Amino acid sequence: MSNNTNAPESFEGAMAELAQLVSQMESGQLPLEASVAAYARGSELVKYCAAQLEKVESQVKVLEGDMLKPFSAEGEGDQ
Numbered sequence: 001m002s003n004n005t006n007a008p009e010s011f012e013g014a015m016a017e018l019a020q021l022v023s024q025m026e027s028g029q030l031p032l033e034a035s036v037a038a039y040a041r042g043s044e045l046v047k048y049c050a051a052q053l054e055k056v057e058s059q060v061k062v063l064e065g066d067m068l069k070p071f072s073a074e075g076e077g078d079q
Helices: 010-025 034-061
Strands: none
Touching: 010 034
């Protein structure tokens, strides 16, 4: 838990740290206090990631004229 008091540098960094915390907690090797600290940090990271996703969704809505369009992986319907 290297950055447990700092804001993440990026969404990807937050997700990587969150994955590491989950792995540590699932291993069952953390003492109780460390588990509580990991849970608290994980909660902060989840809130950060959710806020970043909401921010990006708002930007996409602006770019798409407030109408989200379904994503087409194969490019169907692209004009």
